[in-house]
Amino acid sequence: MKGTLPAATVERLPRYLRCLEMLAPSRVTISSKELARLSNLNAAGVRKDLSYLGSFGMRGVGYHVDELAARIRRTLGMTEDRTVVVIGIGNLGSALANYGGFGNRGFRIVGLYDADPAKVGRKAGGITIRPIERLAKDAETTDIAVGIIATPAKAAQGVAALLSEAGVPSILNFAPTVLNVPDGIHLRQVDVATELQILGFYMAGRNRTGGASHPDDPG
Amino acid sequence: MKGTLPAATVERLPRYLRCLEMLAPSRVTISSKELARLSNLNAAGVRKDLSYLGSFGMRGVGYHVDELAARIRRTLGMTEDRTVVVIGIGNLGSALANYGGFGNRGFRIVGLYDADPAKVGRKAGGITIRPIERLAKDAETTDIAVGIIATPAKAAQGVAALLSEAGVPSILNFAPTVLNVPDGIHLRQVDVATELQILGFYMAGRNRTGGASHPDDPG
DNA sequence: TAGATTGTTAATCGATTAACAATC
DNA sequence: TAGATTGTTAATCGATTAACAATC
Known part of the structure; x- marks a missing residue:
């Protein structure tokens, strides 16, 4: 089996x-x-x-x-309790912090981080935002299963390195940039602009490639 | 070639x-x-x-x-001007309305819609939110290339049908549900929970499948 | 010429699906 | 038994990649 x-x-x-x-x-x-x-x-x-x-x-x-x-x-491991941190609490990070769909899938947000001192101390989704400098230390005492990157593109690679060094085994990246992570770190990417561009090909396809149709949407 | x-x-x-x-x-x-x-x-x-x-x-x-x-x-058709509407202006919809990454990729938000009368008339990203009932009529006069669904899961299928009937050829769905659309409509799905669950498999994999490693992250 | 790199072939690999025996 | 549906095989299809002649 x-x-x-x-x-x-x-x-x-x-x-x-x-x-x-x-x-x-x-x-x-x-x-x-x-x-x-x-x-x-x-x-x-x-x-x-x-x-x-x-x-x-x-x-x-x-x-x-x-x-x-x-x-x-x-x-899928949904029966386990998986801890999540979100880095970068802008519009998207706040949306993620307020998203109720994690809990019933085994994921639990245990930390929010931001580099902006003006945001630190404020709350999103009931959780207080902490300074990004604290992440490495927090990871020593709290097991973190997934780090979600919701920072601007420029900061994302640095955050990915930080997470990797802190021993976080999985990264979900929302920043619109290509990330490089060490072997063994699981990385997935969610990218609105990329999705739109793919749709754009199939739209333009109507006046370029003749019969091109879209594939079954994956996942 | x-x-x-x-x-x-x-x-x-x-x-x-x-x-x-x-x-x-x-x-x-x-x-x-x-x-x-x-x-x-x-x-x-x-x-x-x-x-x-x-x-x-x-x-x-x-x-x-x-x-x-x-x-x-x-x-990818990025040299063309592509019009986008966003339906469902909650946390995520607002984040999308405020996201600056569309313009330089040929996409331009031309409409925001919501079913909640309390939201109609308010603005997000400088655009006034209109009632969802107006979408079909607006589509008659304005060409809409992409409809982005950012509603709760329960409303998503209805909105997808609305968009399809209004002649919108491409849909990007953020709602956490499986959508059915008519043949010829291009559909793509962005789903945080799904991405986390896939990561979850590879995390759990360490104590179940032995050497299972993750594939190259796609797109 | 020597070195680098493309464009393409062909081999390999993995994913999809029709077909069907097994069996509830 | 007759009908329905699984689990699996084998064929097909598409994607990946090593290898190398062409050529800058």
Whole structure:
């Protein structure tokens, strides 16, 4: 049943979970065919993805919704308590601090940091903003699983280095810049401008590349 | 030289552009090897990607930085003027309205909409918030290239339908839900919770999958 | 000429999906 | 039993990358 999961499978698991959570609570089972329809994916692909989580589907019936959701949550580590810090409390950082969607996914914000003395001491989402200089020391006593970078682009690489040195194993970068991190640090990037530019290609595509269509939206 | 571009290539072009923009202005040329290093990709892959934009590299020298940047911009439609509306002006919507990074990438916010009468009439990023009911009518007179959904999850599917019916060809969805849109509508998804869950897998991976490492972060 | 680097080929790798035996 | 659906195989498809002739 196990080993490692293909990267593409890992990136689809959150989407399956979203679909399961949208089902009526009375719903007991779901087939790969219907889950594929809900998630805009292929039924054979859904079955292959789920097969990495074990062999627990019922032939002729489908998958037990609760069990499937539980297996996805466990695989993604959502049953653990994950600590998060946000660095850079501007518009976006504040939005993240106020976002309620972390808790029910196993993530908990334990610190907000900013380099601007005018912001330090103020609160966002009920948490007091601390000076960025404190991050390294705080990391010694508090385990930090993820650092979210929401600073301006120019500051992002420095913050990434700071987080890496402090032993934070995962970084989610919202700053519009390419980051370099040491081997072994997990990095993901969320970039509005990049997404718009990709959409821009497919829009422009209509008068340049003839039949170019967009791929299934990933994740 | 041309036809359509592989989806994976399109998704890397914004990253190349970011790297080029980080170079010193005095920099005249760059080799595929250095661009690969800066963007954390493979040099052969960089050359293959760029070959879709034409054959303009100089053997023994590299690529002319300005020409390369210009070709990427043109391919992504950044030389055109693209109109954007944002629906849902909460924390995130406000952050988007105030984000300065659109203009220099060819995107211009022409409308903000919200369903909450208390928000209508207020401003964000210098633009007055209009009632969501006005969107369809506004779309008749103003060309809208992209609709950004920043509403709560529950409202997102309805807004997506509204945008599609109004003839908006591209949607960027920030709401934490899976959307279904008609064929031909370009949809991309930005989802913090999903990104965290993917990171969560690789964190948990350390005590489950043995040697599982994360893939190169995409885009 | 010698060194560097492109553009492209071909091999490899990984992801997707149709098909179907197994089985509920 | 008949119908439905899984789990898996094998074919296909697309993406990545090493290698190298072409050439600046």
